[in-house]
Amino acid sequence: MITQPLMTASSSSDTETDGYSPCPSQMGADLPAEPHKIAIVAIFLAVAGISNWAALAYIHDIVGREPLPDFIFSLIPQQAWALRLGDLMVTFCAGSMILLFIFHKHRAVVIRRSLFIIGVLYTLRTLSMMCTHLPPGYDDNNTRCREQLNGTNINWKIYFSRLLEQTIRVGFQDIEDKMLCGDLLFSGHTLVMVVSSLIVGYYLPEKYRYLRFFPQAFSAIGMTCMIVSRTHYTIDVFFACLLTAGVFALYHAFCEIDTYRERKNSVLGNVVVFAVVQWLEENVVPGRIENKFEIPFYEKIRNCLDPTRRQRNADSNLSNSSSAAVIETV
Incomplete structure (x- = not known):
């Protein structure tokens, strides 16, 4: 039960030392x-x-x-x-x-x-x-x-x-x-x-x-x-x-x-x-990038046309303000 986490941690350490990490595109990031x-x-x-x-x-x-x-x-x-x-x-x-x-x-x-x-x-x-x-x-x-x-x-x-x-x-x-x-x-x-x-x-x-x-x-x-x-x-x-x-x-x-x-x-x-x-290539992690098609600017256009966008932004701003207030009080 203890061996597996130790092996995982060691593997992670070797990866960081070697300078390799998965390509952002393979992890879903842009x-x-x-x-x-x-x-x-x-x-x-x-x-x-x-x-x-x-x-x-x-x-x-x-x-x-x-x-x-x-x-x-x-x-x-x-x-x-x-x-x-x-x-x-x-x-x-x-x-x-x-x-x-x-x-x-x-x-x-x-x-x-x-x-x-x-x-x-x-x-x-x-x-x-x-x-x-x-x-x-x-x-x-x-x-x-x-x-x-x-x-x-x-x-x-x-x-x-x-x-x-x-x-x-x-x-x-x-x-x-x-x-x-x-x-x-x-x-x-x-x-x-x-x-x-x-x-x-x-x-x-x-x-x-x-x-x-x-x-x-x-x-x-x-x-x-x-x-x-x-x-x-x-x-x-x-x-x-x-x-x-x-x-x-x-x-x-x-x-x-x-x-x-x-x-x-x-x-x-x-x-x-x-x-x-x-x-x-300095900001592209080594390896083949993910080959995937998408409609250009589709997400941005969809977000702009989303009728709930303003409400979600307002909720997000309110949440951020509340978090800031709590931190300041503490």
């Missing part, structure tokens, strides 16, 4: 929204995206116009219609991710994690584009791409007009008009599709798990379209898949390390970028 972190990560993503478009505005006048050999290109002729379908698949994937953001119970945590991962990937894409300039893969590059300007013709006004155009269009280009060319290694379309399917698959509640097949199917179709339309080389899509899956897995592997101590002492803890991840 995780902190921390909107300032979402704002900072959103700014980081915006800067990363703009850096991509700035790189494209610069690279366009440098890259060659003779397409490189590609294995898939040698098997399947260019399919111009596929680019429009590929853009549609990107939209569907991004839409599914946004819907998850809206209805997930812990949407604030999911949003800041997702935006940070996408921001890191776009930063890597900017570095990749600036390091190696691949020529566009279209059969008719000179027809599809805008005219290149030499050093005497180009000026800052042209450069910033290109950047502004890409920013307004959020990176999409009008396929009916001549395009800026050179944003190839690696595929931004594939980045968005793969990260959307991974996020939806990871954060879907168990009873809705079958829905993960939709963004996965959209991604498969979209990646195929990127290659057969010659928008990207096969290597662009392949590297985008590997890097996106790798960054996503590393981030969530860090989150799932059981204790803060183990996080600090792990291999990932020694990587500089994970100091930022540690800051993002």
Whole structure:
């Protein structure tokens, strides 16, 4: 009769010493929204995206116009219609991710994690584009791409007009008009599709798990379209898949390390970028968060419309006043 409580107390002590406690979401508590972190990560993503478009505005006048050999290109002729379908698949994937953001119970945590991962990937894409300039893969590059300007013709006004155009269009280009060319290694379309399917698959509640097949199917179709339309080389899509899956897995592997101590002492803890991840996750207890859907602001709206709310507040205030009076008397 005495042994069991002693074992429980010892176990509790070990847990406290180890720095681990159950995730608040698993105990029914809400995780902190921390909107300032979402704002900072959103700014980081915006800067990363703009850096991509700035790189494209610069690279366009440098890259060659003779397409490189590609294995898939040698098997399947260019399919111009596929680019429009590929853009549609990107939209569907991004839409599914946004819907998850809206209805997930812990949407604030999911949003800041997702935006940070996408921001890191776009930063890597900017570095990749600036390091190696691949020529566009279209059969008719000179027809599809805008005219290149030499050093005497180009000026800052042209450069910033290109950047502004890409920013307004959020990176999409009008396929009916001549395009800026050179944003190839690696595929931004594939980045968005793969990260959307991974996020939806990871954060879907168990009873809705079958829905993960939709963004996965959209991604498969979209990646195929990127290659057969010659928008990207096969290597662009392949590297985008590997890097996106790798960054996503590393981030969530860090989150799932059981204790803060183990996080600090792990291999990932020694990587500089994970100091930022540690800051993002400092108020989220280690482990997987509870995946549950809810209608946004439903509880707040219901409380506001509850006719008994005023009476309950009045009773609560009266109870608090009585408690304060008793304490003061004592």
